[in-house]
Structures are given as C-alpha cells and as structure tokens.
Amino acid sequence: MSIYLDHAATTPMSSSALEAMTAQLAKIGNPSSLHAHGRSARKDLEEARDRIARAVGCLSREIIFMGSGTEADNTAIKGLFWKGRSSGRNIVVISAIEHHAVLDPARWLEEHEGAELLVLSVSRNGVVDLAELAELLSHRGDEVAVISVMSANNETGVIQPIREIVEMAKPYGIPVHSDAVQFFTKAPLSFSDLALTALTLSGHKIGGPLGIGVFVLQAGLDIPALLHGGGQERDIRSGTFNAPAIVAFAVAVEESMNNFDERNARVQKLRNYFSTAIVATVPGSYINGGEADRIPGIVxxxxxxxxxDTLLLLLDAQGISCSTGSACSAGVQRPSHVLLAMGHDDQSARSTLRFSLGASTTQEDIDRALDILPSVIEGARLANLR
Amino acid sequence: MKLIAAMSGGVDSAVAAARAVEAGHEIIGVHLALSTNPQKYRSGARGCCTIEDSHDARRAADVIGIPFYIWDMAEEFHQNVVENFLQEYSVGRTPNPCLRCNEKIKFEAVLDRARAMGFDGVVTGHYAQTKEGPSGKTLHRAVDPLKDQSYVLSVLTVEQIAGAFFPLGDTEKVDIRKEAHARGLAVAQKPDSHDICFVPSGDNAGWLRDRLGSDVGPIVDQDGVKLGEHKGAYTYTIGQRKGLGLTVPTVDGSPRFVLKIEPVTNTVVVGAREDLAVTTMVGEKPVWCGPAIDEAPRRGLVQIRAHGQPLPSTYFFDGTHVFATLDDPILGLATGQAMALYEDDRVVGSATICQTRS
Known part of the structure; x- marks a missing residue:
C-alpha cells in the first residue's frame, strides 16, 4: 500500500483535466494559424484564458501563458528589475523564504546585472517582517525596482501578508510580484483586489498538467522578455501555444473553484488531525509555522x-512518499534556507520533513501513516546515534 | 539479506549492486555525496562525486530496479579524509586517502548507519573477496591481480568485514565491463577513476600548496649542506628524483633522491639512490582483518602501495608495533603509508608506517 503525501511537489491531474487534455491533443491546428483549424484551437485557448482569469480575478489580457511557474517567476523578477533600472531603480527586494525560482534569478541579477539584492527576514513562525520592509522603504523606497514575496511558502504552507506589502509599496510606485504557486486554489485569491503587479501560477500543483505556468501581469505594463521568437503572448513570451495544457489547466482551475470550500475544509481538517497526532505520539517533534495562518495541505x-534523508528512506520503504524540503540539483540535501531563516540551525533543519496532503488524501492514508511514523522515527534516531 | 549498495556512478559499483540483487538480497542503492561543492562534470579519470556521477548512479539503480538515495557525507568526508590528508602531509607523512575513506566513510559512517537502519551490510564495487572460515569472515585478494583493491581495504576490522560485501572479487575487470554492457548499464564504458577524488585538477602538489601555504625552504644533503631551495616541503615525496631544481651537482654526476621531509624545519633531505634502501619497516596502530598476530615471527607478504608488488618478508607484532623485515630491500618508502600484511592471498591486517630502517 502506498501513501502519497507529497502533493506540494506535484499533485495528480484531475480526471476531467486529463480528459480535456487528451481531447485537445487530438485536435489539429496551431492557435496562431489563420485558417479554420487554427481559429478553432485559438477559440479553445482563449476560452480557457477567460475561465482562468475569472478564477484569478484578473482581466483575460493580463494572463500570459508560459512553460512553468519557474519561467513566470524569472520573467517577473528579471523583467520588472530591468524595467525599473531604466528609470534608475536598482534594488530587488525578496523575502528570505522564497522558492529557488525567485531566489536564484534575484541572485543572478545581483551577480550579473549589478542589482542590489535586499532580503527580508521572517519571524520564527515564517512570516515576512513588515517592520523591516517599512524601514527599508522609508529610506530607499525610491530605489526599489521590484518586491517579490510568495503568497504561501512551499515548505511550511505559511501565508504571507501580500495585501499589506502591496499597500506599503504603493506610495513609492514599486511593482509587487507574488509567487502563488502553492497558494492558488488553496486560499481565496484575487489579483485585482490585491492590486498586485504580477503573479505566478502553475498547472501541476492544482490538478492540471505539467509544463504550464501562468504569469499574470497588470494590463498595459510592458517588461522585457526572456524568450524572443514570435511574440505570441504580448511580446513578453514567445513560443507556440501549448493549447492542450492550457485547456486542461482551465478545467482543473474551474474544478478547484467549484469544490473550493468543501475540499479545503476537508484537507485542512485532515492536516490538523495529522499534525496533532504526530506531536502527541512523537516526543520532541514540533510543527514549523504552526502558529501562523497556513494553507490547508502542508505541514x-x-x-x-x-x-x-534517513527518515525519507525508511518511510519510502514503508510506501510513504513525503519530502525533506527543497531538493538541490546535485541531489544533495542542503539544510533548507526557509527553515534557517525561521531560526533553525543546520542540525534541526536537517531533521525536518514536509508532508503535503491533497484532494485525494484520505483519512485511511493519514491513519496508516500515523501507525508507521513512530517506529520510523525511532529507527532514524538510532541510525543517528553513531 | 538487506544490504545498502554504495553506488559511485561508475561501472564497478553498478555491477556489484546488480549482482547483489541477483544473489537474492534486498538492495537499496545509495550514492555518497562527498563534496560540499560538487563539480558539474567529471574531467577524465578524476573526481568521483560530480553531479554527473550522481545522475549515472541513479540511472544504474533504475536499470537494476532498486530504490536509490543520495546520502550527504560531505562533512564526514571532509573531517575524516580531507583534513586528515592535509594534517598528515603537514607533518611530513604521505597518507593514502582511499584507505582512510574506506575505513571512516564507507565501512564506518555508512555501515553504522545502514546497520542502525536495519540493514545487514554494505555492498561495494571493490575488487576483493571475503571468505567464511573457522575464525569468521576473512578478507582476501581479488582474482584480478591488476585490479586487486585488498590493500585499500586492509584497514577494516573484523566487525567491518562482517558487514562488507564485494561481489566483484571473483571476476576480471574486463569481464565486468562486458557484463555491465550486457545488463544494459550505460556506465559500461565509463573510464576508471584514478588519483585523488578531491583533487580534481590532479595537481596534488599545487592543491597542497594552496592549502598549506608554500614556504620556501632548504634542500640539503645528509650532512646538512644546502643544495637548493624548495617551494613547500610537503609537495615532495620520498624517492622523488625529478623537479628538485638543484644547482650543486654531485661529484660523480649521479642523481639525487628525496630521502626525508622534515616539516618542523621545513627541510627536504636528498641523497644517493642507495640511501633510499629500506629493509625493515615499523608500523603503528595496527588493524587486524582476522585473528591478530603475535610476537612470533612469521613468513608472509607485505604490500606498501595500492597496486604495489607483494614483498616477501618476515613480520611480527610486539603488542604495540608491527615489524616487517623484507627479503630484498626496497627503495623509497614514505612514513604515513599503510603496510598491509598478507598470508598468501589473505589480508592479515595493516599498520601505518612510522619508521623505516635500512
């Protein structure tokens, strides 16, 4: 029996999204072509765009389809920085707990483009320090090209105060980007209501397919592109439209919106039950960010x-899939920068697992995991006493 | 049995894992990440823990059909192998880091962890054999004399050997490559690794100079007469002839060799070829791979380099030190190296050479 508790890494495609995707794969026509086949594919694509826009609370023309959430994050950070720099703004502000898809392009700008990178600390509960941001803005607000803070953290699930950040940035005319890859469909989100400049979404975290990311960018705003070659999406993104993935993404989004309250309530209840039981049965264990507002599925x-890594191996051997945090490209586990930012030392950061529940997680899964966990922890503690 | 297969990403460890599966064991593949700052690609025969190597190991595990994980042992490796390597050189000794890695990493850190996790032992692609005998499991040479790695395993204790599994010891390397190919393992044609994995440039002397500094010091003869200058004493090896840069020739024009390295005075001592001759070596901190020997002299073989000739000798143990007297003297023997004792093809044990006598 296998139990999948790694939905934040990727979650299964919903059957209706899978159906929509295969149907679209069978259709002929490049959405950019002018003939009937092309127009038909274009119509499917634009309808999908409308449906996604409704769920995100943005205009259809604010949606730019991309190949991944990583591409959208890169476009946001680099594009908004370059745009800001052309008017004398050279600072990139991110939080200490950003996903590597934001962290790495920001560091790249620092190393290769002369950007000044300022990183906001977080509290022990993993929430961005707004006082630090206020202090920073009061001195150097006019120099900031872009602020990027994720909507919810991928390791802890902790929700970040995006609305407040946008409010604070407003007087200085600073564009704010948020990576909502984990947040989207797990908590209410409205691009226009938040008055964000840019937003990142990803297909495979919400029951849609891999290979589709959405970059939402305020209408009328133009930023430099990363990819050139056709200019299909507002000249900000080139490349043939991935119509099957886009259509399937729209189906998954709508489905997630339709079952939003019921699904999130159920997942949250299971997650809380799981967390409480772990802390009760495994002496010394504790939840990271447990006192902060979190999206439902992550603990x-x-x-x-x-x-x-010992825990992961032993759980894997028992059929339980979970995660040790963000995997490094070398496959070597480095202590998570998110946990370090929350005050962990190397050792405790290396003693941490992320379990993430999804729409398909059942009470039975959780009970079974709870049966297995104590003995696995015991084994891993012995292995550590060498 | 439940075993951990240590998979470097090379051909040997891949075939070893595959053979262990075939022998009916329950196997989990583990790649050891030993560098805190791994290189992307392997350059030639050097380095054995690049990112590319970890991908190769993963692919091999997939083909074999076993679970695969990466264990970060970079810190243990740095402390026990790299630091020790530097420390040994800084006191004028010549260490063998591969031996140290087997002793402290593969068959200590990994084996201990494996056992604590409920595994019975560790499978590696070393060319060596173990045999069950009346006194338990013993360590023996591989059948392929050119690949035999029993020397670098001679630091393993009886308890470590009990948890060590070497499925390749009965086969020649050329056949292992063929077998890898037949098994569909893409690593079949990967070059063998040589040299020191954590010195990817292969420039051992330069690597040491960067870390230990390069204080210029005198090169002297055995009477203390200065003949030239060196660029860091520890970058020389006993028996070295080339690259000494001496300006004062010998009377008869015969070449000079490094005889001794004295780190305290930062001096390199040179002399004639015959002054390199060593007949007796003394070893400290012995490790026994089977029953310990005693003060009764016994006939056997001594090996002082990974792929060196086994040297006929008489050896004994006085309770503190191991003494070995060679039938025929050898030239150039550095302290810090391991002397491995053999009884025919069985590894009796090993000790670290602390003194040599002509």
Missing part, C-alpha cells in the same frame, strides 16, 4: 535527533 515537522 512541516521537525523530529529532533533524526536526519531527514
């Missing part, structure tokens, strides 16, 4: 005296 647990 980050530290098991002192263990190594997370």
């Amino acid at each position: 980050s647990v530290t098991f002192p005296g263990t190594e997370s």
Whole structure:
C-alpha cells in the first residue's frame, strides 16, 4: 500500500483535466494559424484564458501563458528589475523564504546585472517582517525596482501578508510580484483586489498538467522578455501555444473553484488531525509555522535527533512518499534556507520533513501513516546515534 | 539479506549492486555525496562525486530496479579524509586517502548507519573477496591481480568485514565491463577513476600548496649542506628524483633522491639512490582483518602501495608495533603509508608506517 503525501511537489491531474487534455491533443491546428483549424484551437485557448482569469480575478489580457511557474517567476523578477533600472531603480527586494525560482534569478541579477539584492527576514513562525520592509522603504523606497514575496511558502504552507506589502509599496510606485504557486486554489485569491503587479501560477500543483505556468501581469505594463521568437503572448513570451495544457489547466482551475470550500475544509481538517497526532505520539517533534495562518495541505515537522534523508528512506520503504524540503540539483540535501531563516540551525533543519496532503488524501492514508511514523522515527534516531 | 549498495556512478559499483540483487538480497542503492561543492562534470579519470556521477548512479539503480538515495557525507568526508590528508602531509607523512575513506566513510559512517537502519551490510564495487572460515569472515585478494583493491581495504576490522560485501572479487575487470554492457548499464564504458577524488585538477602538489601555504625552504644533503631551495616541503615525496631544481651537482654526476621531509624545519633531505634502501619497516596502530598476530615471527607478504608488488618478508607484532623485515630491500618508502600484511592471498591486517630502517 502506498501513501502519497507529497502533493506540494506535484499533485495528480484531475480526471476531467486529463480528459480535456487528451481531447485537445487530438485536435489539429496551431492557435496562431489563420485558417479554420487554427481559429478553432485559438477559440479553445482563449476560452480557457477567460475561465482562468475569472478564477484569478484578473482581466483575460493580463494572463500570459508560459512553460512553468519557474519561467513566470524569472520573467517577473528579471523583467520588472530591468524595467525599473531604466528609470534608475536598482534594488530587488525578496523575502528570505522564497522558492529557488525567485531566489536564484534575484541572485543572478545581483551577480550579473549589478542589482542590489535586499532580503527580508521572517519571524520564527515564517512570516515576512513588515517592520523591516517599512524601514527599508522609508529610506530607499525610491530605489526599489521590484518586491517579490510568495503568497504561501512551499515548505511550511505559511501565508504571507501580500495585501499589506502591496499597500506599503504603493506610495513609492514599486511593482509587487507574488509567487502563488502553492497558494492558488488553496486560499481565496484575487489579483485585482490585491492590486498586485504580477503573479505566478502553475498547472501541476492544482490538478492540471505539467509544463504550464501562468504569469499574470497588470494590463498595459510592458517588461522585457526572456524568450524572443514570435511574440505570441504580448511580446513578453514567445513560443507556440501549448493549447492542450492550457485547456486542461482551465478545467482543473474551474474544478478547484467549484469544490473550493468543501475540499479545503476537508484537507485542512485532515492536516490538523495529522499534525496533532504526530506531536502527541512523537516526543520532541514540533510543527514549523504552526502558529501562523497556513494553507490547508502542508505541514512541516521537525523530529529532533533524526536526519531527514534517513527518515525519507525508511518511510519510502514503508510506501510513504513525503519530502525533506527543497531538493538541490546535485541531489544533495542542503539544510533548507526557509527553515534557517525561521531560526533553525543546520542540525534541526536537517531533521525536518514536509508532508503535503491533497484532494485525494484520505483519512485511511493519514491513519496508516500515523501507525508507521513512530517506529520510523525511532529507527532514524538510532541510525543517528553513531 | 538487506544490504545498502554504495553506488559511485561508475561501472564497478553498478555491477556489484546488480549482482547483489541477483544473489537474492534486498538492495537499496545509495550514492555518497562527498563534496560540499560538487563539480558539474567529471574531467577524465578524476573526481568521483560530480553531479554527473550522481545522475549515472541513479540511472544504474533504475536499470537494476532498486530504490536509490543520495546520502550527504560531505562533512564526514571532509573531517575524516580531507583534513586528515592535509594534517598528515603537514607533518611530513604521505597518507593514502582511499584507505582512510574506506575505513571512516564507507565501512564506518555508512555501515553504522545502514546497520542502525536495519540493514545487514554494505555492498561495494571493490575488487576483493571475503571468505567464511573457522575464525569468521576473512578478507582476501581479488582474482584480478591488476585490479586487486585488498590493500585499500586492509584497514577494516573484523566487525567491518562482517558487514562488507564485494561481489566483484571473483571476476576480471574486463569481464565486468562486458557484463555491465550486457545488463544494459550505460556506465559500461565509463573510464576508471584514478588519483585523488578531491583533487580534481590532479595537481596534488599545487592543491597542497594552496592549502598549506608554500614556504620556501632548504634542500640539503645528509650532512646538512644546502643544495637548493624548495617551494613547500610537503609537495615532495620520498624517492622523488625529478623537479628538485638543484644547482650543486654531485661529484660523480649521479642523481639525487628525496630521502626525508622534515616539516618542523621545513627541510627536504636528498641523497644517493642507495640511501633510499629500506629493509625493515615499523608500523603503528595496527588493524587486524582476522585473528591478530603475535610476537612470533612469521613468513608472509607485505604490500606498501595500492597496486604495489607483494614483498616477501618476515613480520611480527610486539603488542604495540608491527615489524616487517623484507627479503630484498626496497627503495623509497614514505612514513604515513599503510603496510598491509598478507598470508598468501589473505589480508592479515595493516599498520601505518612510522619508521623505516635500512
């Protein structure tokens, strides 16, 4: 019996999205072509765009389809920085807990483009320090090209105060981007209501397919592109439209909106039950960001005296899939920068697992995981006492 | 049995894992990440923990059909192998880091962890054999004399050997490559790794100079007469002839060799070829791969380099030090190296050479 508790890494496609995708794959026609086949594909695509826009609370023309959330994050950070720099703004502000898709392009700008990178600290609960931002803006607000803070963290699930950040940035005319890859469909989101400049979404985290990311960019705003070659999407993104993935993404989005309250309530209840039971049965264990507002599916647990890669191996052997945090390209586990920013030391950061629940997670899954967990923790603690 | 297969991403460890699966064991593949700052690609025969290597190991595990994980042992490796390597050189000794890695990483850190996690041992692609005998499991040479790696395993204790599995020891390397190919393992044609994995440039002397500094010091003869200058004493090896840059020739024009390295005075001592001759070596901190020997002299073989000739000798253990007297003297033997004792093809044990006598 296998139990999948890694939905934040990728979650299964919904059957209706899969159906829509295969149907679209069978259709002929490049959406950019002028003939009937092309027009038909274009119509499917634009309808999908409208449906996604409604769910995101933005205008259809604010949606730019991309190949991944990573591409959207890169476009946001680099594009908004370059745009700002042309009017004398050279600072990039991000939080210390951003996903690598934001962190790495920001560091790249610092190393290769002469950007000044300022990183906002977070509280022990993993929430961005707004006082620090206020202080920064009061001194150097006019120099900031872009602020990027994620809507919810991918390791802890902790929700960030995006509305407040946008408010604070407004007087200085600073564009704000938010990576909402984990947040979208897990908590209410409205691009226009938040008055964000840019937003990132990803297909495969919400029951849609892989290979589709959405970059939402305020209408009328133009930023430099990363990819050139056709200018299909507002000249900000080139490349043939991935109509099957786009259509399937729209189906998954609508489905998630239709079952929003019921699904999130159920997942949250299961997650809380799981968290409470872990802390009760595994002495010394604790939840990271447990006192902050979190999206429903994610729980980050530290098991002192263990190594997370040992835990992962032992759980895997019992059929339980979870995650040790963000995997490094070398496959080598480095202590998570998110946990370090929350005050962990290397050791405790390395003793942490992320479990993430999804729409398909059942009470039975959780009970079974809870049966197995204590003995696995015990084994990993022994393995650590060498 | 439940075993961990250590998979470097090379051909040997891949075939070893595959053979262990075939032998009916329950196998999990583990790649050891030993560098805190891994290189992307392997350059030639050097380095064995690049990112590319970890991908190769993963692919091999997929083909074999076993779970695969990466264990970060970079910190343990740095402390126990790299630091020790530097420390040994800084006191004028010549260490063998591969030996140290087997002793402290593969069959200590990994084996201990494996056992604590409920596994029975560790499978590696070393060319060596173990045999069950009346006194338990013993360590033996591989059948392929050119690939035999029993020397670098001679630091393993009886308890470590009990948890060590070497499925390749009965086969020649050329056949392992063929077998890898037949098994569909893409690593079949990957070059063998040589040299020191954490010195990717292969420039051992330069690597040491960067880390230990390069204080210029005298090169002297055995009477203390200065003959030239060196660029960091520890970048020389006992028996070295080339690259000494001496300006004072010998009377008869015969070449000079490095005899001794004295780190405290930062001096390199040179002399004639015959002054390199060593007949007796003394070893400290012995490790026994089977029953310990005693003060009764016994006939056997001594090996002082990874792929060196086994040297006929008489050896004994006085309770503190191991003494080995060679039938025929050898030239150039550095302290810090391991002397491995053999009884025919069985590894008796090893000790670290602390003294040599002509």
